[in-house]
Amino acid sequence: MSIPQLPIDHLVPPRVAGAVCLVESALLFVTAGSYALELLADRAFDANTASMSLVVSLIFAILLLAVGMSWLRGRLWPRTPTVVWNLLLLPAAWTLGTSTGLWFGLGLALLALLGIAAAVLSPAHDLEDRAL
Numbered sequence: 001m002s003i004p005q006l007p008i009d010h011l012v013p014p015r016v017a018g019a020v021c022l023v024e025s026a027l028l029f030v031t032a033g034s035y036a037l038e039l040l041a042d043r044a045f046d047a048n049t050a051s052m053s054l055v056v057s058l059i060f061a062i063l064l065l066a067v068g069m070s071w072l073r074g075r076l077w078p079r080t081p082t083v084v085w086n087l088l089l090l091p092a093a094w095t096l097g098t099s100t101g102l103w104f105g106l107g108l109a110l111l112a113l114l115g116i117a118a119a120v121l122s123p124a125h126d127l128e129d130r131a132l
Contacts, residue, residue: 010123017082017118018071020111021064024085028061076125086115 035044035054044050064085070078089112097105 013118013121013123014071014074017078017115017122018068020086020115020118021068021071021078021082023111024089024115025061025064025068028057028064032057032061071122079119079122079124082119083116086112086119089115 038044067078093109
């Protein structure tokens with residue numbers, strides 16, 4: 001008995017992975033904007049922490065934007081960064097769900113799992129091994 005092969009369009013998983021990275025990037029840009037507004041309005045509890053969070057959010061937003069655009073352009077390299085980033089988001093989703101709100105944590109966890117699944121289901125590029 002064999003398992004039937006489901007017809008999967010090979011363009012869908014990379015597009016989904018790219019879309020997930022772009023959504024995550026947009027969320028980080030919004031987060032950076034909220035830190036910037038907090039700093040500009042002088043409402044930050046600790047300006048040092050808020051400014052460093054702003055910088056980190058911007059750095060990762062730009063990196064995720066590059067990864068998402070690379071998915072959509074059919075580049076060879078974004079698979080591993082997508083899987084690693086979304087695996088690292090799962091503990092963050094757990095923390096968010098237990099502290100800020102269950103629905104935020106669940107949403108982030110589902111987004112991360114969708115990113116992992118899409119990256120893993122994307123077709124692998126057959127590159128010859130020229131290490132020796």
